[in-house]
Amino acid sequence: MIKYSSQTRVLVAVDCIIFGFDGQDYKLLLVQRGFAPEKEKWSLMGGFLQPTESLDQAATRILKQLTGLENVYLDQMHTFSHPNRDPVERVVGVVYMALIDIEKYEKQINDDFHARWFLMKELPQLIFDHEEMVQMALNRLRYKASLHPILFELLPEKFTLPQLQALYEGLFDTKIDKRNFTRKLLSSNILKKINEKDKSTSKKGAYFYTLNETIYKDNGQNMLNLIPKNEMPAILE
Amino acid sequence: MIKYSSQTRVLVAVDCIIFGFDGQDYKLLLVQRGFAPEKEKWSLMGGFLQPTESLDQAATRILKQLTGLENVYLDQMHTFSHPNRDPVERVVGVVYMALIDIEKYEKQINDDFHARWFLMKELPQLIFDHEEMVQMALNRLRYKASLHPILFELLPEKFTLPQLQALYEGLFDTKIDKRNFTRKLLSSNILKKINEKDKSTSKKGAYFYTLNETIYKDNGQNMLNLIPKNEMPAILE
DNA sequence: GCAAAAGTGTTACAATTACACCCATGG
DNA sequence: CCATGGGTGTAATTGTAACACTTTTGC
Numbered sequence: 001m002i003k004y005s006s007q008t009r010v011l012v013a014v015d016c017i018i019f020g021f022d023g024q025d026y027k028l029l030l031v032q033r034g035f036a037p038e039k040e041k042w043s044l045m046g047g048f049l050q051p052t053e054s055l056d057q058a059a060t061r062i063l064k065q066l067t068g069l070e071n072v073y074l075d076q077m078h079t080f081s082h083p084n085r086d087p088v089e090r091v092v093g094v095v096y097m098a099l100i101d102i103e104k105y106e107k108q109i110n111d112d113f114h115a116r117w118f119l120m121k122e123l124p125q126l127i128f129d130h131e132e133m134v135q136m137a138l139n140r141l142r143y144k145a146s147l148h149p150i151l152f153e154l155l156p157e158k159f160t161l162p163q164l165q166a167l168y169e170g171l172f173d174t175k176i177d178k179r180n181f182t183r184k185l186l187s188s189n190i191l192k193k194i195n196e197k198d199k200s201t202s203k204k205g206a207y208f209y210t211l212n213e214t215i216y217k218d219n220g221q222n223m224l225n226l227i228p229k230n231e232m233p234a235i236l237e
Numbered sequence: 238m239i240k241y242s243s244q245t246r247v248l249v250a251v252d253c254i255i256f257g258f259d260g261q262d263y264k265l266l267l268v269q270r271g272f273a274p275e276k277e278k279w280s281l282m283g284g285f286l287q288p289t290e291s292l293d294q295a296a297t298r299i300l301k302q303l304t305g306l307e308n309v310y311l312d313q314m315h316t317f318s319h320p321n322r323d324p325v326e327r328v329v330g331v332v333y334m335a336l337i338d339i340e341k342y343e344k345q346i347n348d349d350f351h352a353r354w355f356l357m358k359e360l361p362q363l364i365f366d367h368e369e370m371v372q373m374a375l376n377r378l379r380y381k382a383s384l385h386p387i388l389f390e391l392l393p394e395k396f397t398l399p400q401l402q403a404l405y406e407g408l409f410d411t412k413i414d415k416r417n418f419t420r421k422l423l424s425s426n427i428l429k430k431i432n433e434k435d436k437s438t439s440k441k442g443a444y445f446y447t448l449n450e451t452i453y454k455d456n457g458q459n460m461l462n463l464i465p466k467n468e469m470p471a472i473l474e
Numbered sequence: 475g476c477a478a479a480a481g482t483g484t485t486a487c488a489a490t491t492a493c494a495c496c497c498a499t500g501g
Numbered sequence: 502c503c504a505t506g507g508g509t510g511t512a513a514t515t516g517t518a519a520c521a522c523t524t525t526t527g528c
Binding site: 442444 | 504505506507508509510
């Protein structure tokens, strides 16, 4: 078979940034690296791209290996390529961001990998350029979440408005007026109220909501706003 | 030297999507491929990642090779990885998007590559998955431009408000009210008026403006707006 | 009965949209 | 003098932000 001669081939790794939310704080799922170099140091969960799979498939495979989860929010974020980012040999690193419901995470699956959830505020030192990757992912998550309803992905199917508000307040490290928050959210029609309450965090109990799936998919709008809203294409990213 | 054994190494290519604007229409700079397979078919300008360079450096190098330009808007967009996207052998393709001032493009440089500007409306068939790449880039450009002032990158240093408006109208295929457009733009303080007119398109002449560089860098805002603007971090992407 | 969290409305202000006429000038 | 494109203001509407009290109930 003909090849492109005289070009250098390199390893391609996929690294997954896996976010979770415990009701209070954002967390990141890390693994303790089982092989040299940097053995036993903490790192993102990753693996090498295999000959017959795409990057998306590789990321899906890796995420499933570690968490047991499929069909979760998983998005290619950026490709890192400093020639010496891995000291062993050149590895180009494609980073994916995953948002998972932390409750669904299956602990037994990961024991092979010595996985652990870390509070975002208390991350250990990470190998290679993984800290830079995490920082970029956090910025990206804030960016997206400020524009699109994606934080739902961190919650179970049924969730309450106070839970959702805590999610936004945590990510942006701020307090939000709950009346305004609720009004905007409900006016988007993205939620369906369920006739059932969560009594675990208060005596009164908070109503559960679920996503209105038909509406939760079609969102795109604007901001420096040179384009009138009427003219904005419905799906932009 | 130790290596990661038993893993497959692949070629990494960088492909550049180069947008320009001629005052009327958006254009894409394509090259006629000089080697097999698909020799003489049109394709994005690309090249292989070299051993000592990063992807950003490779994209910069490739862009300079083709256009003679440096210090232009250039942004990593997405990495494509279908196992058979290149029929010769496996190549992972990292796509960059560039916005250039079409006037600055130096024709003599590209003649080695048989480069040509195509109207976005009249693109030829492209090799491999390059059409998919272009489609994604166009969506991405619309998305970004709807939120951030980046289309300036397609204009010369001095430009008029009607030129700028044509840029937005062209990208979104719509008409914008020029009073509202102007007011929003000027109220952002991003522009500086110059005491000089462009008389090339009208008898009255339109004032030139330039970017206010200090303000043109710090922009980030919102849209589904669960976060009050006061609380929005200044730089989100 | 009270502490703790959930729920709910109104008003002021800001941003966005819709809309039409005068201006400057080269020919 | 007139055709062409450039420039400008206002009013109605909509969206956003600030603000505090009542409800529920487990203890």
